[in-house]
Amino acid sequence: MTSRLxxxxxxxxPPPQRLGGVPHGTRxxxxxxxxxxxxxxxxxxxxxxxxxxxxxxSDSVLELDLRITLETDDGALIxxxxxxxxxxxxxxxxxxxxxESVDPSTYYFRTAARxxxxxxxxxxxxxxxxxxxxxxxxxxxxxxxxxxL
Amino acid sequence: xxxxxxxxxxxxxxxxxxVLKAAAAAFVAGATNAWxxxxxxxxxxxxxxxVNTRGTAMNSRPLMTVRIAAAPPQKLxxxxxxIRSIVLVxxxxxxxxxxxxxxxxxxxxxxxxxSDGVLELDLRITLETDDHALIxxxxxxxxxxxPDAIAAxxxxxxxxxxxxxxxxLPRFETSAEAYASLNRMVTVGVGEARPxxxxxxxxxVL
Numbered sequence: 001m002t003s004r005l006x007x008x009x010x011x012x013x014p015p016p017q018r019l020g021g022v023p024h025g026t027r028x029x030x031x032x033x034x035x036x037x038x039x040x041x042x043x044x045x046x047x048x049x050x051x052x053x054x055x056x057x058s059d060s061v062l063e064l065d066l067r068i069t070l071e072t073d074d075g076a077l078i079x080x081x082x083x084x085x086x087x088x089x090x091x092x093x094x095x096x097x098x099x100e101s102v103d104p105s106t107y108y109f110r111t112a113a114r115x116x117x118x119x120x121x122x123x124x125x126x127x128x129x130x131x132x133x134x135x136x137x138x139x140x141x142x143x144x145x146x147x148x149l
Numbered sequence: 150x151x152x153x154x155x156x157x158x159x160x161x162x163x164x165x166x167x168v169l170k171a172a173a174a175a176f177v178a179g180a181t182n183a184w185x186x187x188x189x190x191x192x193x194x195x196x197x198x199x200v201n202t203r204g205t206a207m208n209s210r211p212l213m214t215v216r217i218a219a220a221p222p223q224k225l226x227x228x229x230x231x232i233r234s235i236v237l238v239x240x241x242x243x244x245x246x247x248x249x250x251x252x253x254x255x256x257x258x259x260x261x262x263x264s265d266g267v268l269e270l271d272l273r274i275t276l277e278t279d280d281h282a283l284i285x286x287x288x289x290x291x292x293x294x295x296p297d298a299i300a301a302x303x304x305x306x307x308x309x310x311x312x313x314x315x316x317x318l319p320r321f322e323t324s325a326e327a328y329a330s331l332n333r334m335v336t337v338g339v340g341e342a343r344p345x346x347x348x349x350x351x352x353x354v355l
């Protein structure tokens with residue numbers, strides 16, 4: 001299986017909304033107030049208003065369910081949604097929860113992303129499958145998004 | 150088996166013998182079963198490490214090949230989102246270094262041909278391993294390609310899968326402890342549409 005870099009995406013996340021225990025796990029909603037993305041074929045900013053609806057499951061895996069809108073530097077709007085998983089050793093997850101910087105190779109944080117665009121120059125995004133490698137920073141996650149070839 | 154053996158020739162794929170070697174090494178190392186070596190270890194020997202032109206790397210390793218036997222499609226025709234076909238799954242099998250078994254009849258693929266010519270897949274099936282664990286598998290995916298390749302597929306012909314793009318994002322649910330790693334992994338499927346049904350080579354993203 002081969003891939004190539006689509007973009008690096010950084011989203012800004014203010015303190016999350018902690019909803020607590022719900023039937024499927026522990027729900028935490030992270031509103032997204034902005035961010036940037038940059039890649040060989042697209043770059044621009046993340047619009048405020050999206051979010052990541054995260055669910056901590058009974059097996060300690062965090063499910064991520066992200067929806068954001070990207071605005072390219074040439075004015076196109078792109079909808080991005082991704083579903084992902086984050087898990088790792090308890091001490092690593094505890095350090096992440098304390099907002100510390102943690103080497104992303106010490107935990108598993110991967111998402112699968114899909115896009116929607118109407119602008120002809122970004123139509124290729126409608127047809128591709130992408131995988132992202134996540135790096136949870138205190139200010140918000142950084143994703144390296146790879147197009148599956 | 151034939152489909153599985155061809156995996157070693159795919160770009161970024163891992164040779165069959167390397168997979169066997171890795172599985173054997175896990176066994177020799179005293180693992181209770183080959184699956185025990187299956188957690189999200191950093192990519193190492195026997196893993197596929199794909200370095201792209203931009204210098205970033207995506208690591209993956211083969212999880213399994215799923216072969217699906219399907220009934221003739223139910224052609225629902227034009228619906229608000231595109232052209233809908235529903236393909237019921239009648240059976241099949243799956244095989245990988247750490248799991249194998251059969252596809253149970255009763256699932257299906259809810260296909261939607263979009264206005265931009267892309268076929269969207271939305272599959273739900275149940276797998277039963279050879280040691281009787283049940284695994285719920287779903288995926289969404291896309292299939293598209295040049296008009297001549299897609300037309301040949303429509304006529305039920307064999308087409309080299311390198312001529313079209315057929316990729317999926319499988320997800321799994323299981324309660325079986327031996328296969329619990331499936332609940333925690335992100336995977337990608339590389340599909341091949343064959344006259345008898347689709348074949349999906351599924352890779353674990355490491």
